[in-house]
Amino acid sequence: MSGSFCCRALTMNESDPMEHTSDIPVLEVKDLAISYQTRKQLVPAVRGVNFTVRQGQTVGVVGESGCGKSTIAFGILDFLGSNGKVVGGSIKFMGKEMVGTPKAELRKIRGNNISMVYQDPMQALNPSLTIGTQLTEVLTAHTDIGEKEAWKRCIAMLERVHMPDAANVMNRYVHMISGGQQQRVVIAMALLNNPSLLIMDEPTTALDVTVEAAVLDLVEDLKKDFNTGIIFITHNLGVVAKVSDRLCVMYAGEMVEQGPIEKLFASPAHPYTRGLLCCVPRLGDNLSNNRLWSIRGRVPDPADRDLNACIFAPRCDWRIEGRHLEDKSLTANCTSQHPELIAISDDHWSRCFLGRETLKVAYDDYARGQRDAVVQIEGDDDFSSMDTLLNIRNMKLWYPEQNPSLRAILGLAKKTHVKAVDDISLKVLKGTTLGIVGESGCGKSTLVKGIIGLEELTDGKVELMGIDLNLPAQKRDLSLIRELQMVFQNPDSTLNPSYTIGAQIGRPIQKFKTVPRQKVRKEVERLLRAVKLDAYYYDRYPRQLSGGEKQRVGIARALASRPSLVICDEPVSALDVSVAAAVLNLLNEIKEDMGSTMIFIAHDLSVVRFISDFVAVMYLGEIVEFGPVSAIYPPPYHPYSEALLSSVPIPDPTAKRQSIILSGDVPSPTNRPSGCCFHTRCPRRSVLPDDGKICEQEKPRFQRLPNGHKILCHIPADKLTELAMERGDKRMMLNTG
């Protein structure tokens, strides 16, 4: 019990409600500075932070990892740990100064009125108590609300956060509900005693796009209903554009820009903000762009930041190249003085000596390059004119499910399987990139494991250049192994921490004897250059590298055996936007220079669009839509693809789109729905006669459309197009190059 208490102590009881006076801001932060004590010195983590949160207002805080976003939240909550402390500035909560107030008193003030929602709902909820117990505890622990009354109130609150079947959910345990629902429970818990301030620290980062869209809608609704001040911390510009009223941009522990969301997105003044906005691949971008803007260098470590200069100066293009500046003398102070926040307009500030000067250049089209030739597809359904490199036919990959019952042990029960990949047929053409998209659990990673030989196929066939691949990797012929290599997702675990970079890239070269032994080092250095790293990285260890650099080494290692097919499993999803942009650019370059064929797995549709020639959309172990990029992104869509596309948050606060919220959860792959596997959640079923009865009964066949576009749906393609147009998603029609 006590374990669940400590995280909730914040949201306890209503016994001492603060006076709600509308003209006093909920939170006023001025010149906040926070430092951490380390073994060597006091390291400043955050400084120069100013912002105000009013009732019913959402203030977004964005920045890359390591920029001090969470530190601000912990500073407000006084959760800095034993080695962190506020070293300057003030935090005023409802007009009352918090810095310097004794801890016990602080806890009282904040505990009643500030709630926090964390990134991972699994860690915020206690797995050994029912959801009802955990929720009612918030109300009953410190007030005299009775058990029954509390129970009722909790159900009402769950209903307000749009929890389906709220009364029954109260009796369930945490593992029995899905991630999106867990996050709803956490939000409900945070709102139970009507806090004046709600701090949300990356509340949607761990969720799938469709779930994220639903949670963001919820946050938007709650703001109106509860009149709560919200601090919304995230790294995702699309998410912040959707929910925030004001935006604070953090860089290396400093607030570099602040303003109303529309102004900030329409005319960002600080070079860092501009860089960030340019880094993100967007659904609306012209397809012929294949260079994303990326910011040079990396965020400096807190210990080696120059406090007497502009913190962004080492990475700033305006200072280094000054390419858009008429008067170059403006950047003279950048490395010798620390800039203050300069007013851009009456409520928009930027921490840059250039001030309004940067606004003279439109930000959104600078530095994006042109894509060379996209693979041209002309009216040919089977692409028979092109070489097929990889041919997957009716691939099935089932995992036997552990059944602990006695019947199963005796072999009497029917064996059940988790059908991770069920009957997939795909072709990858030589020199093209196939993007595979889908939410978590759709089987995209399993598909790849089957191809690469980490899992044995249950049924079906995979052929690489006509050679059967149906053998586990360790039994395959070396010459076959070297043709298939992989880039992994997590930069922190993709490299072995015990060996130098050179040794790790060199290993496949030695193993596959790509070059003679004495030339291995030269070859490694060539590969390092190919991924834009200097030769001295040869002797470095992985822990001396940043996330983006590690990912580059991962790519170099995959390329070392000169494979004909490179499989990238979400290579950028764990990276910060500016770093991800550089890695994506690199992959595109490699594709062009070396003519490699790639399979690119991602959950982010805008990233897939940016890098792929063909896209396959997966749902529950099946491919529901397949086609060249130019055919996938404009209508007609498969209803699932449409929901996915509409949920992608767009970094543009003026684009108010209605995202399609999918009801229910992804069904378990053990017990797949009959007929069309998407029918349980399909929002478009009702257009079919008899409310889509056919979807339940009959498995749909692929509708073949021009350009090799295939949709697995009973609804005719023309109708699907019509529906998409009705929804008013015209943006997709534009700019598809």
Added chain:
Amino acid sequence: MPETVETKNIAKTKKAQLKDMFGILLSSKIAMVGLVIVLFWVFVALFAPLLTPYTPYEQDWKAPNQGPSAEHILGTDELGRDLWTRLIYGARVVLVVLPVSENISLPGGTAIWGVVVALIIGATLGLIGGYKGGWLDELVMRLLDAMMAIPVILLYLIIVVAIGASAVNVVIAISIVGVPGIARLVRSLTLDIKTREYIRAAETRGESAWFIMFVEILPNTRGPIIIDAMLRIGYAIFAMGTLGFLGLGMPPPSPDWGSMVAKGRAFILTGNPYAALWPSLAIASLVVGLNLLADGIREESMRYQ
């Protein structure tokens, strides 16, 4: 030009690495105390012949059972042998020299050899169990569990009685007793490490299981293993003391701390506790020193991560 920048960079990082490691030691007072105690014993054991005019077997019939004096700084035992000499020669057997037979002795003491052998066997079994999994894992782990079910002292007794008392046999006993613990530790580390993506990368490269276990996984377990090994050397010294005390350690007259305590025990009540006191203190201080060192390093390396 770029060459010099490059080498400079490397030199800098290597230096920084060493500095970091030393920094961990220096910043932990506990680890420093432990290190000083351990280094003291290693030093006296290494230079034992230079630190005393006697040999450990030299008997002085005129002065049995004496307290500390100018001639015998820690006193003498019942046969008039110098206790200081026996003590530091005893440390030699524990930490510096392993007498295999009368003419051959290996560098590295009995306790250290015991732990190293246990490490090699235990790590191999743990790696195989953890990485391969399945029935092989079940088999190995259940066998080791069975061994762990037997009380440690009893296990030592059984082994030494079965194979006889000698320095080499003590090493064998220490290693056999140490294997299950090390295997469990390495297995749990392996289970974690084998889920990392660099292992996936090695598998997709078609590396053999042995390569993955010993080249990819093993080096990454070294941190916890080093700390565990330090503690284990402490336990081994303790075990050697116990065996010696029970008369199952080094055969007499070799200077064995355990047997020194056993011999001296008889004279505690007759007014001469020194023969039992010094070796007891020696065992205690060395074990405590190793524990402090291991704890200090562990704590300090976990903080500020």
